[in-house]
Amino acid sequence: MRRPLLFVSLLGLALLVALALWSPWRRPAPEVVRPAPYRDLDPAVAALVERTIARVLERPREAGAHGDLGLVYEANQLWAEARACFETAVALDPSHPGWRLHLALAARQTGDHATARTLLETLARDAPDLPAVHERLGEARLEAGDLDGAARAFQRVIDLAPQQSNGYTRLGDVLLQQGRVEEALALLEQAVSLDPEDRQAFYLLGRAYQRLGRADEAETALAKGRDATPRYLPDPLSERVQRYAVNLPARLERAGWLLQAGHPDQAATLLQQALRDHPDNPDVLNNLAVAYLHMNRLDEAHTLLERARALDDRRFGTYLNLASWALRTGDPARALAYAEDALARAPDQVQIQMTRAQALAALDRTSEALAAAEDAHRLAPDQAAPLALAGDLLLQLDRPAEAAGRYREALRLDPDLLPALIGLTRAALRLGQTDEARRTFERARRLAPEHPYVARLTRQFQDRP
Template sequence: MECNPGRHAVILILLLGMLLSCGCEPGLSLPPALPPGDVDPLVQDLISPQIARIEKDPSSAEEHGTLGLMYEANEMWEPATRALENATRLDPSDPVWTLHLHRSRNSVGKSSGELARLESLVSRFSHVASFLYILGLSRLENGDIEGARKALEESLQLAPEEAAPMVALSELELLVGHPRLALNHARQALKRAPGQPAIRNARGQALRALGEEEAARADLEAGLNSSRLIFPDAGRRRLASYFAAPQMIINHSADLIGAGYPQRAEQLLHKVLLSRPGDRDALNNLALALRAMGRTEEAEVRLLEALKSDPNYFPTLINLSDICLNLKRPAAAQHHATKAIQIDAENPIAHKLLGMSLIQQRLFPESVRAFEKSLRLQPDDFECHAAASEAALASGDLDAATTHLAAASRLMPSNLPVQVNLIHLLIRKGSLEEADQRLKDLFKQVGNHPQLVNAYDALRRARTAQGGN
């Protein structure tokens, strides 16, 4: 067969053009990024096979990037940065390595020049919603409001189902003095991720800026200390499968329990406990997982193991008190709650658990005092107000019972039993006009509900007894 030099030259030029267009360095081989010192055996078991794969194929961006994600999942930011730098150098056309390198550099304090790096990649990744979201946040943090708005709106156009750009736009509009627009973005985001704490916080901030303090309070409490919403990308979806550091597995197990997967959490925590027997955090989370599966007695056994490991660990005492309440062992619950208060007297949960344990023992005046200490630290606790009202009523203190039930009613106006019980308390106190007004309001809201009809009959009898209409 005849050789065609011209044709071969064209092919070589095309191949060279492809290499240049993706930014790849032809024939480049890079060594794996190794951890700077000793690592936990579970982490070593994770990364060793991946390091071996890189040594076998040192020019693979995928292998270097995967190692970077493994380090990132376990918050080993310095080797993660080096591994992801290798991946972006080998394949700068993959947005996953670029985005995760950005996160890793920021985590090790190498944020200088990151915005300029992202700006230089806009033309390459203008079709990638997750990149535009990160770019928008970076511009916002650097004061480029219009540039941030443009990037975030483009991200939203590419991924209209994602809530993260909407929350960021809500933050932006609030920053520039447009709370009504901020509120609209937050409400739209909640439709995509109902109940998400960061979105609740965004809505609360917007409502507060509009002067609607009462409406904002519940959202701001629900969103307290929430972290910024994450925009999922292909790399983030892989992180959970790389958790190996014990603390990362423990943290992930808590997320799994919260999401309704206690069985998976149990499996992971047993893995941690094989490596670190007696770990108090692993044992506490294992107890929570077991309780979520209805295995309360097993949960208590695990908490007692944790208590043996550290008798003064506050979370163990709180969880034990709660478990003992569930098992109807109020004296034990009281013991653990009292010890928790000795360790942290400013914690409202400990005082509330003490109050609950005293109610079960029918020590009503003492329980009221415990609940009121809790409420001084956390005034808007519906459950605590309701329990305090019950204990005060059992103690014969109608005024305190009414005060706490009125607070519970204000915190949860849609709870009909609480509203009706408050009306009955007002009738017992002789506050018939207030009871009448509350009844009228409830009839307008829910109609002729049997509970309201019964309350109306009680009010009518009370008026007849007073000689009224």
């Protein structure tokens, strides 16, 4: 009677062995996602993809390896490939919130909004403490017309990240769409106080002011919100995505940010690498030339700009940069000629008229320079810089009252514009308006105490009774 039991035990052992042999590690490894054959990859992207694929081949059953390859594809806008990688990563590790979030992002970017929203709804329940997930979920609900659901998601963002402007900006947008303007206004004012660089918040704040009939405040806020684009909270994988963005648009964008941040040397290093991969790209040549102009490497900048012009003489930007180069070399006549060439190619560009005005002023053709600055203002009435330049030129023409008016208009659009603060101080002093001069000077000194003209004004005020 014991033999059947022994037979059953041996059979069970055999089944356990078979199951062990058919473990996940014995199954065929997932396929590695390679770029579609029609892709014409940037050399830097191609090299990064090949290196990352090699790591996947070393660890073909690891979710992290496939997910990392997906991040490389995502960073360089290869969304179909990114989605396939994230699908593999999620299949291998369904509990990882990062792979699930980026699968939702890739689904949205490939046009599958319904799947993206379903993924985000599930993830928000499973990972309720990730603010980036709720921000993306709110956006998906908003796109689907679910305003109440979007509002709940964005309120959750505020609860999880109260020191970030994103949740306030997004919820303010929803409330504006619901007609709850006063509530939206409070949120949007909170957003800009948390982050004065949040252009989307300023744009929406301007719309709220408009709807409340506060026209002057609306104009100022809308000017600060010009060219606003949505900004997203980082998630645990965002830093890696940024690091993997090596395609040409990403490198140009990063170089532009470095230039704006006052790091032309770092921008130049990045652009030199891009130029090795794209030696005949006029955009790369122009951007590297601009970095060299900031570094006072004028001969090298000129050589690059002439190469760009030889490759494509239709681009107004090349002539505009040549005009800037000529101004820096002390040749305003040549700068004016280049600015006129740029104007012929793009008659509605504000910066061209600004550069024309600077060249004309350097040639002592101040009235013509003022006309160019006024043309720039007409092209962009919501920008403060043309008004400040017009004020400078009116001061040169000994018209301080009109200059003061231009400076005040500029400061209404941008209260921290240093040239306008300095200019209004000078104009007010000429007009004998000492109190206003002191107020604007103190604002200028708080913003830039080491600025040479601020230092000169400091001595001037010290010499006054």
